Amino acid sequence: MAHLFIDRAEAGALLAERLLGLHDPVVLALPRGGVAVALPVARRLGGVLDVLVTRKIGYPDSPELGVGAIAEGGEPVFDEQLMARLGLTTADLEEVVERERRELARRVRVYRGSRALPDVAGRDVVVVDDGLATGVTARAALRALAAAEPDRLTLAAPVGAARTVRMLRGEADEVVVLATPPDFRAVGQWYEYFDQLGDAEVLSLLRAR
Known part of the structure; x- marks a missing residue:
């Protein structure tokens, strides 16, 4: 089986190219793995990077x-x-x-200390994860953000199960997923390197923004 991505950083760089056109977006990563994907997205789009904890x-x-x-x-x-x-x-x-x-x-x-979640009202918001398996975590994140009335709400991930991606299309203005392999079993199978991230690594990535 061929891997689609070397690692999360490469996946994020590829994903960012599909998200061009958003204006000064708030990029919210689902920790922990989503942070490594979201960093190159935020850099490419020139947006704010933070986490949305689930x-x-x-x-x-x-x-x-x-x-x-x-x-x-x-x-x-x-x-x-x-x-x-x-x-x-x-x-x-x-x-x-x-x-x-x-x-x-x-x-x-x-992850955030006493700092509040960025204000998303009236903003373009991108929720980023490293992959979509069952989708229940992404759905919880999207519903929480929808209540805050962003101008546009986008869910972005490098890879996902086709059924999950279809289900989530009703939860966001746009769902951007680079690949929906028919033999999807787990997110990690599509990455050559898929190490689990710890809290220290998450904080390091957030500081690198």
Whole structure:
């Protein structure tokens, strides 16, 4: 199987070329991996770079299985079809949601300190991730931002599952994805180098903007 991208930096540089024409955008990365993609995007577009912190809401019996997500400034968003298959209600997840709210707040403090999220009202806003698998995290981010009334809201990622990309088109003014491979299984399979980023690396990338 051929990789589409060497690493996130290359993917971000390619993605930026598809986003030209936006005026002084706010580029909001979904940490952690999205920050490495968003840095070359913000540089190429001459926009503000920051993070929009999100947290996955995991299935209590198997926390790695995401049944929803929450983004700072927004309410939880759930995968309703998956919830129905698992026989879950939102009430079943109250404890998990509260735990993830606390972790989200902690990460906001780590990445931004006391600095507020950039004001997006009336601005062109680009949400950047390193790939779109289930899309639930991106959907939570887009809904949180839509409530802040940006002028134009764009979701951008180098690669994504075709079904997910179709689903997300109704959540943004534009969805820009470079590739939707038919054999998509995981985001990392399309990168030659796909190391996990730590908080220190995220902060270093944000300082490099």
